[in-house]
Structures are given as structure tokens and as C-alpha cells.
Amino acid sequence: MAEDEIIGAVTGQTDEFQNVFQLIASSEALQIAFTVLIIGVLGITLVYRFFSNWVKKQKFNYVRPHLSRFVKTGVLPFFAIILITSMNVYIQSFDLFSDNVISDAEELVITNVDGDMIVKNDGILTPAKTFSKILNTINILVIGYSIAHIIPIMITKREKSNQEYEDFENWKNMRGFLDDGDLFHKFFKWVPPKKTPEDISDEEFEKNLKTEDGRKFLEEFRTTKGLPIGSYEQLVKNPFEEWKKSERRKYEDYLGKCLSGDNQSGKKLRLGQNEEEVYPIDIWREEKRLDGFEPIIPGGRPPGYAARKRKNIPRSISQILPLGIFAAVIVGVISWWGVDLIVLATATGGLAIGVGLALQETMQNYFAYLLIRKDKIFAEGERIKLDTGYNGIVHKITPRVTYIQDALHESFAVIPTRQLVNAQIINYSKEIKMVPALVEVGVSYLNDPKQVAAILVKVGKRAMKEIVDDKKRHLVVQLRCPYLENNKPSCGCDKDIHVDINQPIVRFNKFNDSSLDFALWLYVRDYGSQFKTKTEMRMIMYEEFKKYDIRIPWPIRTVYHGDEKQEQSEINKLNEQRDEVIDKYGIGDIGRASGEE
Structure with missing residues (x-):
């Protein structure tokens, strides 16, 4: 009985320290130390915000954005460690808790009424230990927060590096970007094939090899299967690294023009604004990628353009990852403070079931x-x-x-x-993006169907070369870009063709009540391109039909009183010219025997 009273008296003294706030209130020294801690945390916050805002306005943040984010994130745990170390030095120097400290390893000796000694160690929570635990908790949370943000930075850096290598591969396929000059040929030298390739004669091949323009023609040449000829010899040790240096120099030139005022806006642009006036290098690369690797014009977009453009894009997993990591750190800290995680999980599990049903x-x-x-x-x-x-x-x-x-x-x-x-x-945008642009037309029964088919083939051939977008890129996909015939770079209409195509395609569909119905179609590069293509095809078709007197009958029923022989003789006047079209363009595959339809 006496033993229980003695132990109860001792343990009763520790009850007042079971609550942290009661513990802080029980010690004046602890209150002073805790006040200093709060001031230190506020100081860290202010210094960190000042440092982040300062870094945001530096060129370093634009030229090396990933390293800049890493430094900004790493500064926070650095300051936290300084705070914890300073507080420990402060405590030990002034010996704030010397009168209250009872070590965990300290043993309490109690004598009962029979004279027997009882050794008891209750792990008493002292002010010094409590304050030390608070400091370590802050340290763990800050370091956990920093790690949670450093990991996504590393993941993003790796993704950007992969994208940069993909840009390099595109640069090789395009044989340089528009703002490169002749950089590609400083890195690679074209080596002609040893044998004459398909679709070109031996005489023409040998003739082109003897001149500089001819070699350029062969370098840009594509076979009917869309394949280039020859190979490339590497002239530098590491083309990828040299290309990256070139791209960085182009960005530094862009940045310099933005800051000097030598740009389209005519004013000196500022760094670190809420609405970005200058692209960081990773956004600069992304904008080039989205615009087909065309040069970025300094000051060519309004402030905040890039941010507004990406405003509604959902967060990626690397952006959500910090929440998960920091949540795990908080759960670990809660467990360290003695909270029963099973009870916590049971409570949150029941709540989760209710929320899940709702x-x-x-x-x-x-x-x-x-x-x-x-x-x-x-x-x-x-x-x-x-x-x-x-x-x-x-x-x-x-x-x-x-x-x-x-x-x-x-x-x-x-x-x-x-x-x-x-x-x-x-x-319509998955892997194979080609979409047919189909135009149907009915012609007079007095016109020769073979002549009509040949003229429609001519219309299709013209459309393939002439129909372009605002950037002079062909809307119709084709095995060999027409620009290559003039030793110009391909616009990309001959890239990423995963199926065999033979166009233009002409079909004689049916004998209608008042017309012979034909269809002409070409494959365009995406769904939206078909509308402009069909309009342009109809314009060319009208022009060619008028030139060769291909008549489109009125879609009405009439009592015919005309002189059919006279009308036929009028049409026959241009038979020779229409036959020339057949000889030159053929009639596609319309006259071939096949079971394709």
C-alpha cells in the first residue's frame, strides 16, 4: 500500500508534463526558449521569401531553372539546421533546464515498508527533452518538406533532358532548324550511296554527284517509299552536346534582346514579374517545340502568355508527388510523438467509408x-x-x-x-492522323469519263503542291515533299506516314439522273486540314473544268429541245487537248482491273 502511494506520488508529478502546452507553461526558461524558437521560425520564413524573390529576378533563374529551384528548396533546410544548432548552443551555454532535467536513463529508487528497494524508470518527460523534441520535429518537417519538393525537381529535370534529346533527333531529321544557319553540316557530312537509288537514273545520279547543288538535291531526295538516300558521317566528337551549347547560345541571345529593349515590344523587359515577360529556357524550348521549332521572337508575345496558355492543363504526377511525400512525413512525426496510428487509422478509415459512399x-x-x-x-x-x-x-x-x-x-x-x-x-489524332479530304462532283453525260478522270487527277496533283497553310507547309501528306524538287527543305508533309498511299484518288461513283458522278480525294495531315483543302480543291476544279469545257449539268429535270449533235461537236473540238491530259497524267487506277471495291 505504501509502495503504491509512493509510486503514485512520483507518477503524479509527471502528469502535468503530459501536455506540451502545460509543460511550456510550467517553465519560464522553456517559455523564453520557445519564444526564441518562434522568432527564429518567422525569421527563416522572411529570409526564405526574400531569398526566393531575389533568385526569381536573376538571370541564373532563367538560364538554369532546375538548378535554381533546387537551390531555393535546399536553402530552407539549411536555415532550419542553423536554427536548431543555434537553439541547442543557446540551451547548453546558458544551462536553462539544469534544475529540471531528469534523464531517461536516470533510475528512481524507492523503499517500501518492508525495507526492500524498488527500482523504477518512468521515462519522465522533462522540459529539456520536450523542447529538444519540438526542435527535432521542426527540423524533420522542414527537411521532409524540402525532400518532397527536391524529388519532383529531379524527375522534371530528367523529363526535360529526355525531351531535349528528342528535340535533337528532330533537329537531325529536319537537318537543322531555321535559325541554325548551316550548323547541321558542321556536325554531319552527307555520304552518297554507292549504288544508284530507286526512282533516279544512273546518268542523273552521276551528274548530280559532280556539283554542289546536285549533291544537295540528292541529300534531300526521297524515294517513292519516302526513304532518304545515303548516310551521314559524324564530324564532331559529341554532336548532342555541341547542339545543346548552340541552343543555349540562341537562348542567351533571346534573353539579351529581351533585356536590352532590342525586341518586338520596343521596351526593356523585366525578369521575375508575376506575369512573365521573358520565357525561362525550359518554357522557351517548349514553345519552340509547339511551333514546329521556329525561332521565338523576343517580345513577340504579351506578358503572361505562357502561364495563361498552361493554366487549364491538369497537374502531372510530379506536381502531386510532394503532397504524398510530405503527408508520409507528417504521419511519421505523429507516430514519433506517441499517437496510436491504429486508432488514427480506424478513425480515418470509418470517415473514409462514409465519405466514399457520399x-x-x-x-x-x-x-x-x-x-x-x-x-x-x-x-x-x-x-x-x-x-x-x-x-x-x-x-x-x-x-x-x-x-x-x-x-x-x-x-x-x-x-x-x-x-x-x-x-x-x-x-482522329492517335498515331495515324491522316484524314481524307473528299470532293464529289457530277459532270455532263456528253463528256468522256476518261477525260474527266484525267482532269481530276490533274486537279489532285495541283492541290498536292499548291495547298499550303499560313507557314507554307503542305496540307496534303505525300511521299515526297514538292519543295525537295527545288533543293529546299521538306515542310514535313512527307514525315510520319505509316501506311502506303497512292494519290490523288479518283473514283467514278455512279450514273446519276442528270450527271456522271465522280469523287476525288486526298489525304491531309490532320482532321482540321480537310476543310481548307476541300475548298481549295473545288476552286482548282472549277478552273480546270472551265479550261477544258467539262460541264456540270443543272440539277433539274427539263424537256430537252437542244441540238445534241451540235453540242457534241462543240465538245469534240477539245478532244485533242483532253487526250493530252490523259497521256500526261493518266487516269489513276480507275482503268485497272482490281477487286478493291
Whole structure:
């Protein structure tokens, strides 16, 4: 009985230290130390914010953005370690808790009424130990926060490095970018093939090898299968590293023009603004990539353009990762402070079940979002058609809804993401992007169908060369870019063709009531290109039909009182010219015996 009273008296003294706030209130020295700690944390916050804002306005932040983010993140634990070390030195120097300290290893000796000694170690929580634990907790949280942000920086750096190498491969395929000059040929030397390639005669091949222009022609030459000829000999030890230095010099030139005022805006642009006036190098590379590697014009975009452009892009896994890592650190700290994680998990598990039932549809949308991302069913910027008939461009995919924008920008379809997992979807932008541009036309029964077919082939041939976008790139995909015939770089219309194509394609569809119905189609590079292509094809078709007197009958029924012989004789006047078209262009595969349709 006496033993219990003595132990109870001792343990009763520790009850007041079981609550941290009570412990702080019980010691004046601890209150002073805790006040200094709070001031130190506020000081770290202010210094860190000042340092971050300062770094944000430095060229270093634009030229080396990943290293800059790493330094900004690494400064926080550095200051935290300085704070913890300073507090420990302060405590030991002034011996603040010398009167209150009872070590964990210290043994408490108690004598009972029978004279027997009882040794008891309760692990008493002293002010010194409590304050030390608070310091270590802050240290762990700060370091955990820093690591949680450093890991995504490293992942992003690796992704950007991979993208940079892909840009290098594109640079090789394009034989240099527009702002390179002749850099490609300083790194690589073209070596002609030893044998004459297909689609070119021995005489022409040997003749071209003797002149500089001829060798350039052969270097840009593509066979009918779309393959280049010859090979390249490496002239420098590491072309990739040399190319990276060249790109960095181009960025430094861009940055210098932005800061000097020698740019399109006509004013000196500032670094570190809320609405970025100057691209950091990683955004600069991305903008070039999106614009087909065309040069970025300094001051050519309004402030904040890049940020607004990426505003609605969902967060990547590397952006969400810090939350998960820091949450794990917090759980570890809670466990270290003695909170029973099983009880915590039980409480949160019950809450999670209730929330899950209440948010069942939301969870379905979330997992549908994960499946769409994982299986890459579609992505932002791709053109899709839903089983409801709605056709548009995927604007934004979220864990709740997906936004699809009409191609003419007239409306948005907002669809629960879970519905898209089970929907039938046509993706026009997945891998094979080619889309047929089809134009149907009816001609008079008095015209020769073979002559009409030949003229339509001519229309298609003209369309392949003449129909271009604002950047002079051909809209029609073809095995060999027409620019190569004039020793000019390919516009890209002959790249990424994964199927055999032979165009233009002409079909004699049917004998209609008042016309012979034909169809002409070409394959264009993407879904949106078909509309401009079809318009231009009709314009060329009208011009050629008028030139060769190919008549389009009126779509009405009439009582015919004309002189058919006279009309036939008028048409026959141009038979010779139309036959020349047949000889020159052929009639496609319309006269071949095949079972293709």
C-alpha cells in the first residue's frame, strides 16, 4: 500500500508534463526558449521569401531553372539546421533546464515498508527533452518538406533532358532548324550511296554527284517509299552536346534582346514579374517545340502568355508527388510523438467509408480519369468524336469532368469523366492522323469519263503542291515533299506516314439522273486540314473544268429541245487537248482491273 502511494506520488508529478502546452507553461526558461524558437521560425520564413524573390529576378533563374529551384528548396533546410544548432548552443551555454532535467536513463529508487528497494524508470518527460523534441520535429518537417519538393525537381529535370534529346533527333531529321544557319553540316557530312537509288537514273545520279547543288538535291531526295538516300558521317566528337551549347547560345541571345529593349515590344523587359515577360529556357524550348521549332521572337508575345496558355492543363504526377511525400512525413512525426496510428487509422478509415459512399460518383470519375491517363485513350489537344455525334478537341481532362471544345469554338461539351471510359470514341489524332479530304462532283453525260478522270487527277496533283497553310507547309501528306524538287527543305508533309498511299484518288461513283458522278480525294495531315483543302480543291476544279469545257449539268429535270449533235461537236473540238491530259497524267487506277471495291 505504501509502495503504491509512493509510486503514485512520483507518477503524479509527471502528469502535468503530459501536455506540451502545460509543460511550456510550467517553465519560464522553456517559455523564453520557445519564444526564441518562434522568432527564429518567422525569421527563416522572411529570409526564405526574400531569398526566393531575389533568385526569381536573376538571370541564373532563367538560364538554369532546375538548378535554381533546387537551390531555393535546399536553402530552407539549411536555415532550419542553423536554427536548431543555434537553439541547442543557446540551451547548453546558458544551462536553462539544469534544475529540471531528469534523464531517461536516470533510475528512481524507492523503499517500501518492508525495507526492500524498488527500482523504477518512468521515462519522465522533462522540459529539456520536450523542447529538444519540438526542435527535432521542426527540423524533420522542414527537411521532409524540402525532400518532397527536391524529388519532383529531379524527375522534371530528367523529363526535360529526355525531351531535349528528342528535340535533337528532330533537329537531325529536319537537318537543322531555321535559325541554325548551316550548323547541321558542321556536325554531319552527307555520304552518297554507292549504288544508284530507286526512282533516279544512273546518268542523273552521276551528274548530280559532280556539283554542289546536285549533291544537295540528292541529300534531300526521297524515294517513292519516302526513304532518304545515303548516310551521314559524324564530324564532331559529341554532336548532342555541341547542339545543346548552340541552343543555349540562341537562348542567351533571346534573353539579351529581351533585356536590352532590342525586341518586338520596343521596351526593356523585366525578369521575375508575376506575369512573365521573358520565357525561362525550359518554357522557351517548349514553345519552340509547339511551333514546329521556329525561332521565338523576343517580345513577340504579351506578358503572361505562357502561364495563361498552361493554366487549364491538369497537374502531372510530379506536381502531386510532394503532397504524398510530405503527408508520409507528417504521419511519421505523429507516430514519433506517441499517437496510436491504429486508432488514427480506424478513425480515418470509418470517415473514409462514409465519405466514399457520399462521393461514390466522384470516386468513379477519379478512377476513370486514372484509366484514361494510364491507357492514353486521348489527351488534351486531340480531336475526338463521341458516340453521341459530338466532334471536338479535348480541352481539359479533370478527375471530375472532361471539357471538349467544338472545332469552330462555338460550344463546350462538359461530360462526366466516368462516362468516357465506356463510350465509343473515335480519336482522329492517335498515331495515324491522316484524314481524307473528299470532293464529289457530277459532270455532263456528253463528256468522256476518261477525260474527266484525267482532269481530276490533274486537279489532285495541283492541290498536292499548291495547298499550303499560313507557314507554307503542305496540307496534303505525300511521299515526297514538292519543295525537295527545288533543293529546299521538306515542310514535313512527307514525315510520319505509316501506311502506303497512292494519290490523288479518283473514283467514278455512279450514273446519276442528270450527271456522271465522280469523287476525288486526298489525304491531309490532320482532321482540321480537310476543310481548307476541300475548298481549295473545288476552286482548282472549277478552273480546270472551265479550261477544258467539262460541264456540270443543272440539277433539274427539263424537256430537252437542244441540238445534241451540235453540242457534241462543240465538245469534240477539245478532244485533242483532253487526250493530252490523259497521256500526261493518266487516269489513276480507275482503268485497272482490281477487286478493291
